[in-house]
Every structure is written in structure tokens, then in C-alpha cells.
Amino acid sequence: GNSVTQMEGPVTLSEEAFLTINCTYTATGYPSLFWYVQYPGEGLQLLLKATKADDKGSNKGFEATYRKETTSFHLEKGSVQVSDSAVYFCALSRNYGGSQGNLIFGKGTKLSVKP
Amino acid sequence: EAGVTQFPSHSVIEKGQTVTLRCDPISGHDNLYWYRRVMGKEIKFLLHFVKESKQDESGMPNNRFLAERTGGTYSTLKVQPAELEDSGVYFCASSQVSSGRSEQYFGPGTRLTVT
Numbered sequence: 001g002n003s004v005t006q007m008e009g010p011v012t013l014s015e016e017a018f019l020t021i022n023c024t025y026t027a028t029g030y031p032s033l034f035w036y037v038q039y040p041g042e043g044l045q046l047l048l049k050a051t052k053a054d055d056k057g058s059n060k061g062f063e064a065t066y067r068k069e070t071t072s073f074h075l076e077k078g079s080v081q082v083s084d085s086a087v088y089f090c091a092l093s094r095n096y097g098g099s100q101g102n103l104i105f106g107k108g109t110k111l112s113v114k115p
Numbered sequence: 116e117a118g119v120t121q122f123p124s125h126s127v128i129e130k131g132q133t134v135t136l137r138c139d140p141i142s143g144h145d146n147l148y149w150y151r152r153v154m155g156k157e158i159k160f161l162l163h164f165v166k167e168s169k170q171d172e173s174g175m176p177n178n179r180f181l182a183e184r185t186g187g188t189y190s191t192l193k194v195q196p197a198e199l200e201d202s203g204v205y206f207c208a209s210s211q212v213s214s215g216r217s218e219q220y221f222g223p224g225t226r227l228t229v230t
Binding site for chain 2: 004036042043044045046049089101102103104105106107108
């Protein structure tokens with residue numbers, strides 16, 4: 001079946017450090033891939049997405065590339081800020097006709113950035 | 116534009132009682148999804164409405180859970196009778212039906228505690 005595995009947290013970094021959160025997936029066909037972020041006290045927000053192999057999603061300095069050969073979608077940021085402290089979720093979805101299917105999430109990785 | 120809203124934000128009930136969660140999607144969004152995150156585990160899909168019809172309810176855990184979306188607007192999720200393992204955060208999301216890769220917008224979630 002479809003599944004997402006992401007690195008366990010928590011991850012604690014100093015400000016301006018480099019961030020990588022690993023995510024691999026198992027899916028049939030060609031899923032779309034997502035990173036969602038949940039800031040403290042808020043709901044999930046889409047951070048970035050990629051819909052086909054070799055696509056790179058990017059937003060707010062974060063990037064992730066859809067790698068079909070390694071079934072991965074690792075999240076990276078070159079220089080984290082305190083305001084990036086949040087829980088990050090990797091997810092995939094299958095697409096059915098005109099509607100997006102349900103999202104399948106990883107367990108989430110809590111990131112804490114210290115000044 | 117108002118986002119996805121959920122009510123209540125937090126509910127504490129005793130085992131055996133009934134609780135009804137409400138979700139108001141973004142106006143004009145035909146897709147509505149329910150998810151939940153049990154402590155320490157992944158966010159899991161529960162079900163998907165397209166307008167008032169249940170497109171996919173494969174994630175509903177058992178018949179103690181009943182979801183409705185009368186008129187294709189807001190949705191309710193009733194748990195009757197509640198059990199301890201139902202504790203968690205219940206998220207609602209909505210998206211437009213026209214695009215197969217449209218973003219799901221999430222509400223802030225309802226934290227349910229069953230004691």
C-alpha cells in the first residue's frame with residue numbers, strides 16, 4: 001500500500017544552520033508529494049509540493065525535489081531561522097480523475113531552532 | 116477569504132458520551148476531508164466528501180463514527196459512544212473540485228480528549 005516514512009524528531013538546530021528532513025515514500029503509480037508545516041497553535045499549511053518526477057517544490061527558502069529513482073522527497077533549507085520552529089509533515093496523494101485523493105502523511109518531524 | 120473553521124477547538128468528554136465536531140470549509144470548495152492524529156502517530160485519513168456525497172470513507176475506524184454533509188456545505192463528525200482510543204486531534208480540510216492537483220486547506224483542528 002501507499003506509505004510515507006520521514007525521519008524521527010525532534011530536530012534541534014542553531015539559527016542559520018542547514019536543515020535536511022528526510023522523507024521516502026511507497027506508492028503505486030505517480031503520486032503528488034507535499035510538505036506541510038504546523039506552527040505552534042495553528043493548523044496545517046502547505047509549504048511546498050511537486051506533482052511529477054524531477055519537479056522541485058520551493059517556498060520560503062525551503063526546497064524539495066521529487067526523486068522517483070530513490071522514492072524520496074527530502075526537505076532542505078540552507079539557513080534556518082527561529083521562526084521556522086514547527087512540525088513538518090511529508091505527505092503524498094493519489095489523484096483520481098478531477099479530484100485529489102486523500103493525503104497520506106508521515107509521522108511528522110518537530111524542528112526547534114535556537115537563537 | 117475565510118479559511119476552514121472547526122468547532123469546538125477542544126472537547127473533553129467521558130467514555131460513553133457523544134461528541135459532534137463541526138467543520139466549515141472554504142466557501143465554494145466541493146471537496147471536504149476529515150483526518151485525525153492520535154497521539155504520537157501519523158495523521159490518518161478518515162473520509163472524503165464531494166459536495167454532499169461520500170466519495171471515500173475507507174478510513175473510518177468503525178461504526179461509532181458518523182459523518183454528514185447535508186446540503187454540501189458544512190460537515191459534522193459524530194462519535195457515539197466515545198472510547199478512550201478516540202482521543203486525538205481531528206482535522207478538516209477542503210479543496211476545489213476542478214483541479215486534480217488542488218491544494219487541501221486545513222482547519223486548526225479539534226482536540227478531543229476522552230476520559
